[in-house]
Amino acid sequence: MIGSIEVRGLSRTFHTTVRRPGFTGALRSLVNPERAVKHAVSDITFDVSQGELLALLGPNGAGKSTTIKMLTGILTPTSGEARVAGVVPYRERERNARNIGAVFGQRTQLWWDLPVRESFAILRDIYEVPRAEHAARLREFDDILELSTFWDTRVRHLSLGQRVRCDLAAALLHDPMVVFLDEPTIGMDVVVKEQVREFLRHQVEERGRTVLLTTHDMTEVERLAERVVLINHGRLVLDGTLDEIRRRFGSTWQVRATLADPHTPVGPLPGIVLVRRDGPQVVFGPDGPAAPTVHTALKLVIERYEVTGVAVDEADLEDVMRAAYVHANAEAV
Amino acid sequence: MATLHGWRAARVTPLGELYTPPRITAAVLRLTVQIVLVASLWHGLYAHTGTTAGLTRDQAVTYAVLAVLASRLRELDQYAARDTVVQHLHYGTIVYWYLRPLPPHRYYALRALGEQLYGFAWALTGYVICLAAGVVEPPGSAAVTGVFALSLLLGQWVLYYVMLLIDQLCFWTLRNDAAIMILIFAQNLLSGVYAPLWFFPDWFLTLSAFLPFQATLSVPLSLYVGRIPLSDAGAQLALQAAWVVALSLVTRFLWRRAARRVVSQGG
Ligand SMILES: Nc1ncnc2c1ncn2[C@@H]1O[C@H](COP(=O)(O)OP(=O)(O)OP(=O)(O)O)[C@@H](O)[C@H]1O
Ligand SMILES: [Mg+2]
Numbered sequence: 001m002i003g004s005i006e007v008r009g010l011s012r013t014f015h016t017t018v019r020r021p022g023f024t025g026a027l028r029s030l031v032n033p034e035r036a037v038k039h040a041v042s043d044i045t046f047d048v049s050q051g052e053l054l055a056l057l058g059p060n061g062a063g064k065s066t067t068i069k070m071l072t073g074i075l076t077p078t079s080g081e082a083r084v085a086g087v088v089p090y091r092e093r094e095r096n097a098r099n100i101g102a103v104f105g106q107r108t109q110l111w112w113d114l115p116v117r118e119s120f121a122i123l124r125d126i127y128e129v130p131r132a133e134h135a136a137r138l139r140e141f142d143d144i145l146e147l148s149t150f151w152d153t154r155v156r157h158l159s160l161g162q163r164v165r166c167d168l169a170a171a172l173l174h175d176p177m178v179v180f181l182d183e184p185t186i187g188m189d190v191v192v193k194e195q196v197r198e199f200l201r202h203q204v205e206e207r208g209r210t211v212l213l214t215t216h217d218m219t220e221v222e223r224l225a226e227r228v229v230l231i232n233h234g235r236l237v238l239d240g241t242l243d244e245i246r247r248r249f250g251s252t253w254q255v256r257a258t259l260a261d262p263h264t265p266v267g268p269l270p271g272i273v274l275v276r277r278d279g280p281q282v283v284f285g286p287d288g289p290a291a292p293t294v295h296t297a298l299k300l301v302i303e304r305y306e307v308t309g310v311a312v313d314e315a316d317l318e319d320v321m322r323a324a325y326v327h328a329n330a331e332a333v
Numbered sequence: 334m335a336t337l338h339g340w341r342a343a344r345v346t347p348l349g350e351l352y353t354p355p356r357i358t359a360a361v362l363r364l365t366v367q368i369v370l371v372a373s374l375w376h377g378l379y380a381h382t383g384t385t386a387g388l389t390r391d392q393a394v395t396y397a398v399l400a401v402l403a404s405r406l407r408e409l410d411q412y413a414a415r416d417t418v419v420q421h422l423h424y425g426t427i428v429y430w431y432l433r434p435l436p437p438h439r440y441y442a443l444r445a446l447g448e449q450l451y452g453f454a455w456a457l458t459g460y461v462i463c464l465a466a467g468v469v470e471p472p473g474s475a476a477v478t479g480v481f482a483l484s485l486l487l488g489q490w491v492l493y494y495v496m497l498l499i500d501q502l503c504f505w506t507l508r509n510d511a512a513i514m515i516l517i518f519a520q521n522l523l524s525g526v527y528a529p530l531w532f533f534p535d536w537f538l539t540l541s542a543f544l545p546f547q548a549t550l551s552v553p554l555s556l557y558v559g560r561i562p563l564s565d566a567g568a569q570l571a572l573q574a575a576w577v578v579a580l581s582l583v584t585r586f587l588w589r590r591a592a593r594r595v596v597s598q599g600g
Binding site for chain 2: 072073098104109126
């Protein structure tokens, strides 16, 4: 309750004017505008508990940013309800503002003309953070994000990666219980990305913050999130652990083993089929929707048979997500 | 307390300027050139006559130079700081205004206050120098000084609301550059920066009486040079105050509509 997010049947519909192509089209749109309805988010329900990091995934245009905007109180839903740390964000915007921090990847909240530290000081005053607390928190952030090398630089002179790191710090300076990150690592190099991940892990594990994150970087999801919510065309497709997603959409793993004794009889294991056998070389694959993860399968194989060597091929998360998105698309049609 | 806790937002403009010395140099140069040009123009115009439109040469020069100085109060390079409403709407960063415990209208007001105080420091410095150099005349009496100060304050307040109104326009039009250009021209023309208002034809004065622009500069400066006598000051101040009240109501209403606009558009 304290730092949790509850989303119940959240929906958001946009009304737009269709622009017809060409000159006569533009004229006709002017005289007789054609209205279109876009269901950006439809009936989404999920929870995030205190101290949990949840990745909100989905292809471009799925409705992730729209969902985050409703949870931060910028957008009012068409129907449904949301509570963030016990507050209905779009009804009590100011109260909600004290509980949350947010980063919208490509958009900075820092003051363009001022050194980063001045921006931090302005935010400190706006959120009424005591000076000592502010200084201590900056030191803590600096330890992981290495901000002090550039925090006296003006924002206009920062590189993208530096700026987003500062934005991340800025969003957390007032010690919010809940943090919303819409593509926070966009455009960062691998070293900085790892820094940011470590920072987020630290914030979740040590500080108990609740984090809702969207990203298109599957490595990030793999390193950070235990649980993901997958949406497509504004609808919730799946809410579960990464393992569950793998099981459902990524049943493409193989376990290849070399048996110590080539004459051992080999049969199927629970949820696992024998795909191929060539003397001592055996290949197992997943069997149906109840198939275990590749790690479980590996364990089962080693436990059951005496093997001299094993190898696994696993569809990486990228492939799994591709399968999941395609699947979700097919369902939607 | 609620207003005070974000006071540092008022420092944004002065700090940004201090971190960019070339902007300050440019401002000094421009101000100097403008004052020298305006002063010599009016000296030239008065070369063959003693009084025009009821004003002596020194009164006219004083008026014109003060107008240049006062226009400096809020005419900074706002775009450079990327902190204008139109830019925030363009970059989508307006969402952060609605994500803080400081309401957007209060943040905007604090920013503008800092900007105007900073501009005031410039105008005051320029004024003292011009006074010492004999370019402008001192006010006629202590009473005139007091009434002028009050009228200038009200005028700046009106100006603040007019600029706010133009900024609020962006929430619907997403752009306001044309509106700003018209505003700056109208503002300078109707408030007497280009030429004191009493040189214009009557129909123009009638038109301008129905707009808030006279209240921003023309009234305080006319009080200063004595074109408006102290006996009329009360009525003029009341008119200025009426503009402040009217515009504050309109802009408050528009802030509410703008918030709803952001809420439905999603920045
Ligand atoms: N203000 C708006 N007016 C009309 N349609 C909108 C508006 N905002 C979003 N949409 C539409 O709603 C859908 C969801 O958009 P949203 O930005 O939430 O997607 P997303 O999941 O964040 O995508 P991406 O991964 O590209 O960031 C899109 O089809 C988009 O065109
Ligand atoms: Mg998005």
